[in-house]
Amino acid sequence: MSIVALPARAKQFRRPRFAQRGWVSRYALPTLTALLFPALLLTLWQVAASREWMPPQILPAPLYTLQTGIDLLRDGELSDALSISLLRLAVGFVSGASLGMAAGLLFALSRRADEWIGPTVRAVCLVPSLGWLPFFMLIFGIGETLKFILIAKTCFLPLMIGSYNAARTMPQKYRDVARVLELTFWQRLRIIYFPALAPALFTAARLALSKGWKALILVEMIASAAGIGYLMTWGRKAFQLDVVFITMLVIGLIGWLIDYLALRLERRLIHWNGETQS
Template identity: 35%
Template sequence: MANVVLERLSWLVSPLLVLAAWLLVAAAGWFPPQLLVPPAHVYQAFSELLGSGELREHLAVSLSRLAIGFTLGALGGLLFGTALALSRQVEAYCAPLFHTLRQIPSIALIPMFILLFGVEETFKILIVLKAAFFPVALATSEGVRGIPRSHFEVAEVFRLPLPSLLRDVAFPAAAPPIVTGLRIGLSRAWMVLVAAELLAADSGLGQMIEMSRQMMRIDVVMVGVVVAGLVGCVLDHGLRLLEKRLFRWKTR
């Protein structure tokens, strides 16, 4: 019983070690207090931001941008990846450009997107869409390509229409790599969104971090950094739980 409890709490070891190192370095005074704020000050800033509602407002704005951009990007990636795998014409005409564009870091496109769309919501949603689209499209394409040919031959025998072919054959058979692509796309989308808000935004978690940096409120900066990491971890963990629930048969 004790071993089981220790195993379940093992994930706490590395965060506690980081916290202990943070406390020791801050107490030793190796860095100026303006640069390395003690954990107690960060917690106090977190409580103040939470009590005033400022943190919730910024986080809600960021998550709404993420939800819209990721949903559009994931749906587009799912459809395009399927077409890329099933259609020779789409592969011939679109694959070279697709594989070229997916190599461009999303952050590198931020200046161009700002020039084209300004600093309003369109720019942020599009940069999230781009970050989500390519991992989902690539994973979907590879997953559909990996489906045994016999599946499609049976579908041809029963003359399944395209919607039924996708819903009942292609997507279920390619589900594991598709979910992996969704996890990667969601993580990238969240990181790119925070970076975009750091550079050009009037609200959102990244904007809160940048404004705090300009005001030398390093405690608030640390709050934003920690919250960004925790949100990303929760999002990824949620998709991992969904993956385990959907594919329980793989562990049997």
């Protein structure tokens, strides 16, 4: 009995070590790998600033830039600008994503709507957002409505294309189930179509968020008096490049965080969808 029980005890004794190795390989190593290139850039930045390869007015030192970021946080300027930008992104994304998903499903489920309205909508959406900016400024001015509409227009196209392609390629068995159960149109959308299209819609929403964030920064740099993009433009006009570097860093980190959170939710959603189909 003791000889048989010995391997089991040895396996139980080694299990925490394997678990620790698994945690290191899953979390620690990818994190260190991702931070390696930024650390090299930071080192190069410090060397260039200390040896004055460029004037300090153009390339401030990293510690000086960090102190500027701390001052902006302490004064509340950075947090206020970021909260304004995130609110604009949320309102524009919800509006544009909802309309885009509705249009995509309409064109996918109605052949007449796809033939009559679809080409015009696609042609209008394929014009870059910056191309519509002068026209929107003449109509809506440079207030908050301009930001919301430009972000909504940017987020509209990915959701329209994603929902359209997902509905067109949806397996026929889902439609057969809806026909057998004699579901109404809204019951089909709620019970069958939306759960089946959820992974594709979530992928399109992730793309729309990234495009909407970039469009927001551009419109804030051009026609705005508040927001993180305006703060970066103000730093450039005041020739305070430390403010410009801080806002660039914040914009990149927030954009990465938005994409990372959306990716995590997307993976969880796709995993759930695979379990239900299996």
